[in-house]
Amino acid sequence: MSRNLVELIRRHHEQGASTALEVLKDALEQHGEITDDDRRRAAEQSGLPEAAVYGVSTFYDDLLAPRGRRHVRVCTGTACFAATGDVHIQALSDGLGCKLGERSDDGELSLAETVCLGFCHSSPAIRDGDTIDAGPGVVGRALAGTTRAAAEPVPQSVFEQPLLLAPAHDWTALRRAVSTSDPQTLLEQIKAAAVRGRGGAGFPAGAKWEHARNAEGERKFIVANGDEGDPGSYIDKILMEEHPALLLEGMALAAYAVGADHGFVLTRSEYPRSKPELELAATTARAAGILGRTVFGSDFSFDVTILEGAGSYVVGEETALLACIQGLRGTVSARPPFPAQRGLHGMPTVVNNVETLCNIPVVARIGSAAYGELSPGSPTSGTKLVCFNERFRRPGIYEVRFGTTMRQLCIQLAGGLVDGHEIKALQIGGPLGGLLPGWKLDTPFDFEALAAEGCALGHGSIVAFDETTDMRALARHLLHFGATESCGKCFPCRIGLRRAHEMFSADSPVDRGKLEALLETLELGSLCAHGGAMPAPIRSLLAHFPKELGLQ
């Protein structure tokens, strides 16, 4: 991230100016496309040079597709692939007479690809304007113009007293912390609870906070990473939309512990409800004296800004996320410096995943010892939300214990697959996680146990592929996603993922030696986990389903 650009934006940010990305998004909402006048206006308002604004306007998916008066987006996520093998995409495009990424000549209709809408429990999903419809018959309804809002799942907990999904929220933890506890005590409590990041990497939250707390900076920030881009995952979606106050409380506690006075949540544009729900919760909390200059009447001051992304998977990576929040191109920066040293606007910044932050009030409420015992027999403390795709009989979100076997999760909890189908493989934790074959369901759901199988716990999504799945088509699907979403910064990922996709897209057999050399280049050469871990599911396919890949 250019220090000079960050400095140019910071001055405008301090005066409350919109970011370039916000101005461009508004322009698109207002007149369906982005003109050079919009770019000049974005530059003027945000402080970003015109060229940099042009760069932003060519980076994000949402800004690239011209919009008709009716804008239809078809989900091309992995759960939708598992449900239809991607035939819903072609059917919709043919039926509408509009190609992906195009707008009809009369400006009436446009169709775009989107990954993913977070309705993986009832795939396939289509977004028609701001209405998200999903499930059987959705293509027909989109063609007939009769789309309707699909139902959201009702999360369940295996705990008698749900922890993260408690129905009522009372801000007790924050009230108690600011009135009777000091920041250092809270930090020590989070460290003692050994809260591991829920976003994928599993990094200890307490260690991250401590770095930020000890870093020099005139201001510090808390950033909630709500860019839940993993196709197949809709956990943070539910937390942001159904439990927004819990997230805000977690952010305020983090801010109290590290000495921050402001927080940002970056939500996804694919989840149109998230930003309004969080803003409503923030407004309510401000009115009650919970957020603002004197939190619960104390001298601790904390407020939040809710921002929405514009369609980019890699923006879920923390340095890219910070770039997006500042309205820049969402590309990855080399670390160090880590955000805890130099993050948003050059200041020490804690970036935590939404679910991680939602765990903080739980720890503060029940204590680190009780938190450590929530998953007996597992090295991981706390609980985890998991979500299942439409192939399961009882898809949805569940709060579970770490260490539960995949069999218990998939069969007992989610009921196995529909219509007597069998689990051929599971993809756990998003596109950067390996595939667990159906004959390894006794593997425990935990960081180390899944890593030993070449898989990842990731963010906790569980996408099942049934026995009808064409594994070469799956490789092609995953690599299409990988190549399309590469931010374009590091060379192995930018070129290598496209080459891997091309190898599986050709009609000819895939040369195994060349493929493995390419995967190694991606794994060891890439700057971030996108290029580094996109090979993981391909490695799994090579290990468990080599005959189905058309290798030579």
Added chain:
Amino acid sequence: MTLSIEIDGMQAEVEPGTTVLEAVRSLGGYVPTLCFDERQEAFGACRVCMVGIEGARRPVAACTTACRDGMRIDTRDATARRIAAATVELVLSELPQPPPEHTELAAVARALDVDGGELRWPGEQHERAHDERHPYLALQHELCISCGRCVRACDEVQGAFALTATGRGLATNVTAGLDAGFRESTCVSCGACADTCPTDAITEISLLALTESESHAL
């Protein structure tokens, strides 16, 4: 207090904050780079400066890795060299024509024994698109490898902010201003972008004319 490190068996003392790349080069050692320019902040994009570090699980990028006391660096580490060479091979595969012989990219390919004639992963290449609207600066988009050096030269060295990266994934490229040519941007014609470009994607017109006449002569 200085740090004691070892590079390819040779002992050295460096100041804290020194990167592995700076340390190797200060001793006269060779590590290939494409996105690095010593006048600019390290970028970490090309992944060609990979070196081995004793005890590390994998090679690291020398440009963005700080030296630590006791660090033992192997610039000839076989895995690091393999990854760097494969990455350069990928870069050559995106260009519709080999880079001119005198460019940094061509020199790095030679140093890593990458033969552009036998690519393991051929595929989509950049489309030819030339912007020759400026009297002194020409941009050949198909030769751009998105190293970001021109953008950073304009930002960090000149402070003109006339250039930007565009697009994403394989389509990532570079342009001036609102993509209407250098003259319609805040470009001050300083030539810093052409000076740093490792592939001749951006050239000063006189130089471009010279290389074209060279290639015609061949």
